[in-house]
Amino acid sequence: MSYLLFTEILHFLGALALFLLFLRFYKWYIAGFSFLFGFLIDVDHLFDYFYFMKFFNRGFNLRDFLSAQSVTTGKIFIPFHGWEWVVLLLLLALLFRALLNSGTLKKDFWKILAQILFVAGTSLFTHILTDYFTNEVGFGAYSFFWRWSNGFYTSLICGK
Numbered sequence: 700m701s702y703l704l705f706t707e708i709l710h711f712l713g714a715l716a717l718f719l720l721f722l723r724f725y726k727w728y729i730a731g732f733s734f735l736f737g738f739l740i741d742v743d744h745l746f747d748y749f750y751f752m753k754f755f756n757r758g759f760n761l762r763d764f765l766s767a768q769s770v771t772t773g774k775i776f777i778p779f780h781g782w783e784w785v786v787l788l789l790l791l792a793l794l795f796r797a798l799l800n801s802g803t804l805k806k807d808f809w810k811i812l813a814q815i816l817f818v819a820g821t822s823l824f825t826h827i828l829t830d831y832f833t834n835e836v837g838f839g840a841y842s843f844f845w846r847w848s849n850g851f852y853t854s855l856i857c858g859k
């Protein structure tokens with residue numbers, strides 16, 4: 700089984716487990732954000748793949764995409780993979796929850812938003828944690844700003 704297929708199955712099962720867990724507390728359309736942030740977040744690999752297409756002046760090729768050929772550009776962007784986004788989502792969830800509890804915010808909109816942010820943050824955390832433990836990279840490799848500060852160079856991110 701390829702690494703990609705293996706991790707995508709893990710991500711799907713993780714998102715499904717979180718969905719079933721969150722269903723106990725939230726409405727289905729809120730719990731469903733676990734699939735968006737726990738599974739479909741890997742759509743950001745397309746960003747790297749489009750960079751690869753432009754870099755080598757190539758057309759779209761599904762086999763290239765699935766075999767992670769985009770790393771041959773020497774750069775890794777994957778903009779949605781970042782511990783920072785997890786912290787940001789969870790801090791915003793906490794902020795809105797606190798404002799709701801204090802009575803500053805009253806409308807259901809804010810309650811739903813706080814729940815979505817919490818589901819999104821925990822789902823993204825689970826996704827990045829899975830990626831982190833299934834790749835031989837340092838903690839910084841999954842920090843967007845760390846990758847940015849290292850010019851997104853694969854050699855610096857992966858130590859290869």
Ligand SMILES: [Zn+2]
Binds near residue numbers: 740741826830
């Ligand atoms: Zn991922």
